[in-house]
């Protein structure tokens with residue numbers, strides 16, 4: 023358990039005076055934050071530049087009230103009218119004709135009269151986001167007269183059909199979170215200035231799109247069509263695209279050449295679809311020479327697609343059924359920095375030893391939740407973060423990490439590694455390693471040969487019962503050591519072990535078999551977790567060597583009445599949290615005091631056996 027996690031749920035106790043910090047308060051604050059975030063960002067899980075451009079609408083000059091400004095709205099001399107969030111049920115009929123920016127968002131408008139809209143021919147921005155407009159309430163000719171319209175925001179309404187015609191002056195259109203099933207040729211076609219189109223969270227299927235949706239709209243840069251029902255990637259995508267989001271559809275196939283013109287595309291989201299390797303070929307992505315971010319996670323790929331373009335920086339392939347990495351599928355991606363392959367079906371022998379050769383920028387590799395039975399050979403030489411947790415690895419051999427000099431974070435937790443199968447020299451080259459996680463393995467004893475520069479070492483949830491002499495020697499950089507849920511006893515740890523760790527700030531030995539506070543703790547220590555042990559008493563000088571301690575966690579031990587004195591803690595100037603609940607002296611008020619006698623007997627038995 024990390025310090026921060028725990029701080030959320032602890033009860034603050036000053037020695038004699040039980041003073042609870044309501045953890046619910048922090049949760050409430052968190053909830054409020056999340057809530058207001060959602061309020062602000064509304065339906066949009068996608069990036070959207072709407073807020074930028076609408077912000078000017080929300081700060082009209084309050085001093086100026088146009089004579090014909092509708093009730094409850096604010097209007098400026100410059101033609102900005104803001105009627106947002108005032109419970110309007112109908113489109114206001116008395117708007118000044120000079121209006122160029124009109125904000126009607128967050129109302130309950132169901133329909134718009136075409137004459138009323140047509141009168142506002144100067145409109146450049148029309149914001150109708152978050153109303154109750156249906157396609158019936160939005161007449162076909164509604165937008166015909168708006169020859170200056172640049173920005174149209176209709177997200178979060180009840181539209182089923184897109185308008186048949188939108189003005190050719192349009193720059194940005196947001197139709198997200200409606201029920202659109204159909205788009206017409208002139209909805210987005212023939213608009214040379216159109217830059218961004220948001221259509222996510224609708225009900226669009228392939229048949230609902232016109233043949234050439236962006237015919238004559240060659241400058242569209244952002245197209246967001248996530249969360250629809252598309253089976254195929256639309257054809258004839260505009261060549262200027264740099265952001266294309268198609269996640270959460272039903273994509274099975276990427277038609278041949280679908281991406282061939284998109285040489286400026288930088289970000290392509292295809293995650294959470296039904297794509298298989300058969301639904302694409304070795305040239306599908308090849309022409310995307312600017313592509314930096316490709317997300318193919320949560321599909322049905324059994325292999326890494328071949329022909330991936332060379333400039334990809336971040337490649338998401340997690341949550342597929344990938345079984346192998348061939349020799350030639352990755353090596354051309356010279357700019358690759360992040361390779362995410364977790365939750366696949368990789369075995370070590372399925373990874374070609376030269377698969378990562380030459381990928382000099384690749385620093386983060388996620389291979390967790392696969393079927394690796396050993397550390398794959400030929401790991402990328404420059405890798406800094408390697409996540410191989412939740413595999414079937416049972417041993418670490420002398421040369422498994424012999425070439426990965428730059429490794430800083432290695433996570434091997436939840437494998438099947440035993441102490442005797444970690445080669446003593448396996449980590450010898452890892453001079454830069456800062457964090458090592460071997461939690462959830464089958465270690466029986468603290469292994470030797472950890473890199474001396476480690477700052478964080480996690481060995482939780484093993485069967486460690488001994489820390490043999492010198493196992494921690496020289497680890498003077500170690501700041502956090504997690505040994506919780508093992509089988510450690512006070513006398514199975516070599517004397518002076520903790521003194522070696524002169525930078526240690528956090529020691530977690532919760533869930534072991536300690537009967538007393540470890541002695542010789544280093545002066546640097548700030549947090550000591552000893553909950554769920556069998557500690558019976560706390561000697562008065564237990565914390566003499568740790569004047570900087572901030573948190574002591576002794577919950578659920580066997581500390582008997584009178585076995586801890588206030589004076590033990592009095593000189594600890596930095597102590598913020600002393601959690602000693604669940605012991606007899608400070609038992610919960612809810613607990614029946616009369617049970618304690620029974621429990622004390624039980625406790626004595628356990629002490630005898632230990």
Ligand SMILES: *[C@@H]1O[C@H](CO)[C@@H](O)[C@H](O)[C@H]1NC(C)=O
Nearest residue numbers: 207211212233234235237238
């Ligand atoms: C594309 O637009 C041109 C006019 O600019 C028109 O002649 C052509 O038929 C359109 N193509 C499609 C497929 O709609």
Ligand SMILES: *[C@@H]1O[C@H](CO)[C@@H](O)[C@H](O)[C@H]1NC(C)=O
Nearest residue numbers: 303304305306308328329330
């Ligand atoms: C794709 O495969 C074909 C046939 O095997 C080959 O001719 C072509 O060069 C390959 N293209 C790429 C980009 O690798």
Ligand SMILES: *[C@@H]1O[C@H](CO)[C@@H](O)[C@H](O)[C@H]1NC(C)=O
Nearest residue numbers: 274296297298321322323343
């Ligand atoms: C995709 O994979 C899932 C799980 O492996 C499987 O149930 C589903 O039938 C596959 N779908 C397709 C279209 O291949």
Ligand SMILES: *[C@@H]1O[C@H](CO)[C@@H](O)[C@H](O)[C@H]1NC(C)=O
Nearest residue numbers: 411433435457458459478480
């Ligand atoms: C290893 O991964 C697990 C699971 O994500 C995480 O909880 C743990 O903190 C990681 N270890 C380190 C040292 O970062």
Ligand SMILES: *[C@@H]1O[C@H](CO)[C@@H](O)[C@H](O)[C@H]1NC(C)=O
Nearest residue numbers: 611612613614615616617618
């Ligand atoms: C404990 O037991 C005594 C007698 O057996 C009883 O009078 C007392 O109310 C009990 N206390 C609690 C807290 O239940």
Ligand SMILES: CC(=O)N[C@H]1CO[C@H](CO)[C@@H](O)[C@@H]1O
Nearest residue numbers: 071072074075173194217218
């Ligand atoms: C795409 C978009 O809507 N962004 C525009 C926001 O407004 C500024 C000027 O106010 C334009 O430059 C952006 O293109």
